[in-house]
Amino acid sequence: MSAARDEPRFLVDRMLGTLTRYLRFMGYDTESAHSIRPGNAREDTILLKRAEQEGRILLTRDRELARRGGDRAILVTGAGVIDQVGQLAGRGVIEPELRMTRCSLCNEPLRAASAAQIRGSAYAPEKRDDLVFLWCRPCRRLYWAGTHARNIGKRLSEEFGKE
Ligand SMILES: [Zn+2]
Known part of the structure; x- marks a missing residue:
């Protein structure tokens, strides 16, 4: 696998929680607006600033926020997560492949x-x-390439597989 140098990184609004998890399952560094305290009136401005400072693409369902983000933002229009993944893949922004290299809850890279x-879980x-077992240190959570990951992988390859 090539180094992460050209990998896009994302910042995702509150409306796109499932997409956030899928992007992490696909190995993309994906931060969520959930890290901002709810009800902050300046949330849009905070998101735009953070996307710019951290070099992240802002994914949003908010037309006005997407407009303000310009080149740095993508208006996500798909109704379900597969449509949303398809939109990003169709634009060449992501490769829709399961990689299981990040924690889907906190975005931390997983380690063996x-x-x-494994015993303690x-x-x-x-x-x-x-099975291959992986560990998220901050969440103290065990992952493995088992049923859940396989289902997501299968869904992605059915939708986007190249065979
Ligand atoms: Zn985690």
Whole structure:
């Protein structure tokens, strides 16, 4: 896999929580407006400023915010997450492939889980032979390439697969 130098990074508004998780499952560095306290009247301005400072593409369902963001913003129009992913893939912004390199909850890059972390997790599957386990340190959360990830991967390859 090539280095992350040309990878787009995203900042996503509150309306697009599912898209945020999908982008993280696809390995994209994706921050959410949820990190801003709700009810802040200046939220739009904060988002625009942060996108610019951090070199992130702002994804929003808000037409006015997209307009203010200019080149740095994309108005996301799809009704469901697959349409939204399709819109970004269609514009060549992302490669819709499951990579499981980031925590879908907090955006932290995942690292290989230790045997103790796997053992210590109440919800790790019993049959582990051909599973790859990953660990999010801030969330203390175990991930594995199992059912949930496979379903998302399958959905993406059905929709966007190149075969
Ligand atoms: Zn996490």
